[in-house]
Amino acid sequence: MRLTRYFLPVLKETPAEAQIVSHRLMLRAGMVKQASAGIYSWLPLGYKVLRRIEEIVHEEQIRAGHHPILMPTLQSADLWRESGRYDAYGPEMLRIKDRQDRDLLFSPTAEELVTDIMGSNISSYRDLPKTLYQIQWKFRDEIRPRFGVMRGREFLMKDGYNFDLSKETALHAYNRHLVSYLRTYERMGLQAIPMRADSGPIGGDYTHEFLVLAETGESEVFYDSEITDLSFGEREIDYDSAEQCQGVLEEFTSRYARTDETHDAALFNQVPEERRRTARGIEVGQIFYFGTMYSDKLGATVTDQNGDKVALHMGSHGIGISRLVGAIIEASHDDKGIIWPEGVTPFQVAIVNLKQGDEACDGACESLYQQLGKAGLEVLYDDRDERAGAKFATMELIGIPWRLTVGPRGLKNGVVEVTSRRTGEAEEMTPEAAVARMVETYAGI
């Protein structure tokens, strides 16, 4: 993308309404524009990151054997009355009437609808297990939206639902989700720690929240520092293997890690003192097993091996997609701007032409732009007639991980500069070597 043709409304000054760094940077980098309290328009750069995160989540869900679907944002109140949540949910649920005076609601989550879909379409234990998920906009009329996309009223969430014959297999689904989430977050360059959580209005006994440590996190967290040494890494896992999933769950949840909701001081004090940590965290996902709570109420059953009708065992699992954009920035920025992890960056490489209009510089940039594009990389080419400082500042603000700097001085020696956004280190090499370096850097991401 040539910057002169792109829509990138960056701001030099910090908008007054933004309190936390991710919100400020998202506004300054022209990623979002607030439409009203807790509701945002996603501009090209922000939308690109959002889609990239979505893509990773889809890939990892499908890898784990889950099936993507798309349910409506507006749902009839009827199913919610059956489950009892139409009254239980409170004013956080946005209720709407259509022209026939029928009660509708803007879905804050979708247990009812997905249970209805599954329950009315399967009848035998042979149809199980199944896991459906969607990535869809949700609305929760928060009392106080804040922190930009981190606590919006409208937000994009991946919500998944597993349907199993027994508690035992449903717990395998629970574990499988935990494993798949670990992998998902790592691909985004995040360390998200599973912590024992409170089940809240969805209910159920088994639940973990995934938290990214960050100073601006809304939850206070307590953990054994050993947990931060764990990483899922490149390991191969068979998602169908109950043993393997269980093993990973045990590895990642055996050390103390809880939010303030479930914190147990006595238990925490059994952790050796030098490993006890208190910090703040951003919740970026949560998994639940809640048994037959919804299937009982909505009559979602199958016939088992013995010919008996049994209610489906269920769990639900969420990843806050739009929140992740903010969380990643909270976890990865400096005083100049955002530093995108390579896995989610909107553009993989920036080209800065130091002397726009100079034949040699323009030609070299053009050639780099073409070659990188052919290699499948997304490039943002700063072809503005601007001063070098302004170009560097823009690319640093919007966080492109790698910058190729092309100027007359370097070209005289046949080299361009390759600069890492993260370390600031620059290396001179030929344009050909720079292309090869970028291709190599992104291979496998």
Next chain:
RNA sequence: CGGAGUGUAGCUCAGCUUGGUAGAGCACUGUCUUCGGGAGGCAGGGGCCGCAGGUUCAAAUCCUGCCACUCCGACCA
């Protein structure tokens, strides 16, 4: 919902106390110089001063009501 604030140019803000026909910096347009880390000069464009009432010869400024947004608290992916 309780408490505290703020609405003036695209952005950051001054002006309001003590009413007199709207300001700065950045951004934008034209032009000249400059050009390897957010340059400078000259010339320009841009405002129902959140909305509606009221007081007054006169309201951004005073009064009343409303709306929007932000912050602190309870709530949440």
